[in-house]
Amino acid sequence: MWASSRHVQPNKARRPDPKPPDVRTRQRGKPTSPSTALPASRRDTEPPPEMDGSGSWDAIDWNQIEDPRPRRSVQGVDETMEEFLLEDEEVFAQGHGVVLLNIDEAGTLSVTNFRLLFVSQARKCVIELGTIPLTTIEKLNDDVKLQQLPHLSDKKHPRELLQVIGKDMRVIVFAFRPKTKQKNEVFDALRRYTKPANLWDLYAFSCDPTTIKNDSDPKWRLLREYFRLFRKSLPQLQEPGEVSLPNDWWRLTRVNSSYSLCSTYPSILIVPRSVSDEDLFQASTFRSGKRLPVISWCDPGTGAVLARSSQPLVGLMMNFRNNADEKLVCALSTKTMDINRSPRKLYIIDARPRANALANGAKGGGSESSSNYPRSEVLFLGIQNIHTMRDSLSRLRDYVDAHGTISSNGTPSAVSVVGDRRNRGSTWGGGNLNSMTSFSSTLGEWLNHIQNILVGASWVAAQIAIESASVLVHCSDGWDRTTQLVALACLLLDPYYRTFGGFQALVEKDWLAFGHPFAERMGIPTVAENGGSQYELLRQPSLGNLSSSPSRNSLGPSGSSSNTSVQSQTSNNSSPILLQWLDCISQLLRLYPSAFQFSSKFLVDFMDCVLSCRFGNFLCNSEREREQSGATNSCRCMWSYLADLRASGGNFHEHYNPFYDPVKHNGPLVPPAAALAPTLWPQFYLRWTCPSESQGGDLESQWHAMNKKYAEAMKAKDIAEWRAKDIKTKMESMKQDLQRERRSSSTALAMAQSAQRENAAIKKAIESIGCTIKFSVTENQVDETEVLSYSVRRDSDARAQQDENADYSVSISAIEDSLVSETPGDHFCESLCPFRTREGCRWPDAPCAQLGSQFVGLKANFDAFDRLSIQDCYFGPE
Numbered sequence: 001m002w003a004s005s006r007h008v009q010p011n012k013a014r015r016p017d018p019k020p021p022d023v024r025t026r027q028r029g030k031p032t033s034p035s036t037a038l039p040a041s042r043r044d045t046e047p048p049p050e051m052d053g054s055g056s057w058d059a060i061d062w063n064q065i066e067d068p069r070p071r072r073s074v075q076g077v078d079e080t081m082e083e084f085l086l087e088d089e090e091v092f093a094q095g096h097g098v099v100l101l102n103i104d105e106a107g108t109l110s111v112t113n114f115r116l117l118f119v120s121q122a123r124k125c126v127i128e129l130g131t132i133p134l135t136t137i138e139k140l141n142d143d144v145k146l147q148q149l150p151h152l153s154d155k156k157h158p159r160e161l162l163q164v165i166g167k168d169m170r171v172i173v174f175a176f177r178p179k180t181k182q183k184n185e186v187f188d189a190l191r192r193y194t195k196p197a198n199l200w201d202l203y204a205f206s207c208d209p210t211t212i213k214n215d216s217d218p219k220w221r222l223l224r225e226y227f228r229l230f231r232k233s234l235p236q237l238q239e240p241g242e243v244s245l246p247n248d249w250w251r252l253t254r255v256n257s258s259y260s261l262c263s264t265y266p267s268i269l270i271v272p273r274s275v276s277d278e279d280l281f282q283a284s285t286f287r288s289g290k291r292l293p294v295i296s297w298c299d300p301g302t303g304a305v306l307a308r309s310s311q312p313l314v315g316l317m318m319n320f321r322n323n324a325d326e327k328l329v330c331a332l333s334t335k336t337m338d339i340n341r342s343p344r345k346l347y348i349i350d351a352r353p354r355a356n357a358l359a360n361g362a363k364g365g366g367s368e369s370s371s372n373y374p375r376s377e378v379l380f381l382g383i384q385n386i387h388t389m390r391d392s393l394s395r396l397r398d399y400v401d402a403h404g405t406i407s408s409n410g411t412p413s414a415v416s417v418v419g420d421r422r423n424r425g426s427t428w429g430g431g432n433l434n435s436m437t438s439f440s441s442t443l444g445e446w447l448n449h450i451q452n453i454l455v456g457a458s459w460v461a462a463q464i465a466i467e468s469a470s471v472l473v474h475c476s477d478g479w480d481r482t483t484q485l486v487a488l489a490c491l492l493l494d495p496y497y498r499t500f501g502g503f504q505a506l507v508e509k510d511w512l513a514f515g516h517p518f519a520e521r522m523g524i525p526t527v528a529e530n531g532g533s534q535y536e537l538l539r540q541p542s543l544g545n546l547s548s549s550p551s552r553n554s555l556g557p558s559g560s561s562s563n564t565s566v567q568s569q570t571s572n573n574s575s576p577i578l579l580q581w582l583d584c585i586s587q588l589l590r591l592y593p594s595a596f597q598f599s600s601k602f603l604v605d606f607m608d609c610v611l612s613c614r615f616g617n618f619l620c621n622s623e624r625e626r627e628q629s630g631a632t633n634s635c636r637c638m639w640s641y642l643a644d645l646r647a648s649g650g651n652f653h654e655h656y657n658p659f660y661d662p663v664k665h666n667g668p669l670v671p672p673a674a675a676l677a678p679t680l681w682p683q684f685y686l687r688w689t690c691p692s693e694s695q696g697g698d699l700e701s702q703w704h705a706m707n708k709k710y711a712e713a714m715k716a717k718d719i720a721e722w723r724a725k726d727i728k729t730k731m732e733s734m735k736q737d738l739q740r741e742r743r744s745s746s747t748a749l750a751m752a753q754s755a756q757r758e759n760a761a762i763k764k765a766i767e768s769i770g771c772t773i774k775f776s777v778t779e780n781q782v783d784e785t786e787v788l789s790y791s792v793r794r795d796s797d798a799r800a801q802q803d804e805n806a807d808y809s810v811s812i813s814a815i816e817d818s819l820v821s822e823t824p825g826d827h828f829c830e831s832l833c834p835f836r837t838r839e840g841c842r843w844p845d846a847p848c849a850q851l852g853s854q855f856v857g858l859k860a861n862f863d864a865f866d867r868l869s870i871q872d873c874y875f876g877p878e
Helices: 182-193 218-229 277-284 323-332 354-361 386-402 434-467 481-493 500-513 518-522 577-591 600-612 623-629 638-652 691-696 699-767 824-832
Strands: 091-100 105-112 115-120 137-141 160-166 171-176 250-253 269-272 294-298 305-309 346-350 376-380 470-474 526-529 561-566 771-779 788-792 806-814
Touching: 091 182, 105 182, 137 182, 160 182, 171 182, 171 386, 218 500, 218 623, 269 323, 277 323, 294 481, 305 481, 323 346, 323 470, 346 434, 386 434, 386 577, 434 470, 434 481, 434 577, 470 481, 481 500, 481 577, 500 623, 500 638, 518 577, 518 600, 526 623, 577 600, 600 638
Parallel strands: 305 470, 346 376, 346 470
Antiparallel strands: 091 105, 091 171, 105 115, 137 160, 160 171, 250 269, 269 294, 294 305, 526 561, 771 806, 788 806
16 A cells, blocks of 8 residues: 555656756656655555456555655665665564465565555565555454365465454455464564554654644634634634634634533534523533534525534433533524514434434433423434444455455455354355355445435435525434534535535544544544543443443543553444445435536545554544644644645546546535445445445546556656647757858858968069068967078958968979070060170079069069068178
């Protein structure tokens, strides 16, 4: 349950750099959003070869959200295991070469302070099926007897087996190596840490409180919800106790700010305006656990309310009465706004079977008489108690495990004999239909419980929405069946509760603030309350009557409190109350697929988070106990975790319902009774034994699977587009560079052509005086030849692209007369030279070309010489 295989591609090749800026990569401890997903090669990405076609398990990925705390090194654990641990997770016991019989895979089994962790030996990844939080474990059994299996047929060295049964419908069996202490070490560690003695031993308290950044106090969030119900905005105040919110019918009261009125109620309550705080104290003495009638949901437009309480203490003869209680209940039924309309009716809904309510009278409890409450009607819904629900789920879990694709005994579709689990029939192919009959009976029993809750909540919502009637709901204690009915009716009445924010507000109001005993129902410790009462009544398993929990002392005064921690719950008080409520919501999701913003997968992950006890939201039994334990300020918030989880996938995350249409369903949902025929919730009940079948027939799951492929295709498209854009950008850059090179080449060519023309002109001018000319380019070097050198400097313009330190040098050499041919230059010299006679040159031994400076009267083409720079050093003394 710790590495979500639904969203990981095995051994995915690393994307070549450069990466597109909008594509985020997953690294350990640094998620896409809040994600610290393990490397793809380290995670449970697909079933082993023996499980072809079985699919992958649908479980929440605890490693997906980043924890800002630094990782601590764990002593005694090799590095290969350390990478699978969460922050502050420590290993207490470990077994190597352990085989998970459900899938026949060997690996390393570790008991940590948070979970039972199973890592595959071959694939080096976390196996979801074999990894379960310690608080999710319901039973342990080391006396396991299975049918003879081929891979366990070694009679000389039989493997030692350990069975783990989870509250999440999981039944897994591990086989240890024989003649080792591994099984005993693992089993002893599990027995110790699955039932911790102290609340603060839970993994939720292992984090550093200074790193906790909760958005707001739960009391403020509850107050904000009250203001929303009154259709007003919450003012910015320092303390919730400073708020006053009256209207024509109701008001907020702080009479329970110190939990002196009722220790299991919230500190702020909505009550009728006509009832004083003194009346509230008097009315509380007439209700079990002092859980007097208060308003949970109200409609300011019609004045109808949905209220909740516990059973009245009417006694065996049902003749005890309380004036304050009758006044309070009657005040719930306010006058209608239409004076021509008949007075508002009040329905008092007792969630229990009538027989159970009467039996509670022998213990002091009972139910109301409509004769004591004007314009009221009392109805019984016949919902069974917590013990019946627990046993029904246990039978369903056993049968699903025995007849699933993946069974705890290693053989699919076979009935295992484990401990006291009886063989309830043969396999489907054995020619015996006993198993089918048993399955129909087991499934029908569980679905019948779900249907009773659905029908009851739908009936309550219909009376409020259609008749504008007020409804008071209670059971024995008012925190189990009452919470189920009231919360489900609110979900049907108010479309806000069908959004993510509304779902959180609803859970925090009716489940947390009004004191559903999560610690008792999940079997975890809580803080103790001292004190008692003469009205302390014990729950009976067959009757589902009054509370007996020593940690709640529901009927007595709040008394003093201690910070000692106790084991508040035994297995007799555990029950799948929250699971049944979520199951009902999944049935409504099937009936109204576009009415809910969240998906069925969100409900599954929500339940996993609650069972894991990794967060402080659902610890303890009441708001008061959570304050005493410091769970709110010392533990992380589950709502923030789920919000970060959704943010990691954007609007396409699997928690979002793709068919949600808030405009279509912007009012109450009133399902007809004929449509309230529930089916098994496959996403939760079948995910471990039939992983493929649990998702195959669900339209929502198919959409998410198609959307996942579409998202992958879109990601590949984005990467391809980014690469194409990058290539186009590089081509544009190269094109610009090429254009610059072309311009530079054209400039150089133009300069070369100009220089060529200049050289030709200079050469022609020099040759006209009978000299040869040789051009060369030097860079900061002095020509030390014996020839005369003339420097030619050219103007620096746009054509000059060469090194500014490079000059043109011209070497001019005189030609002997014998070598001077009869050229126009020679004729020019003879006609102009004043020292030449008919007999010849007057200075025959001095070549005139080398003594050109002595041509005093020389008439030459001075335009050619203007381009030459003649140094004074060339002229000798007279």
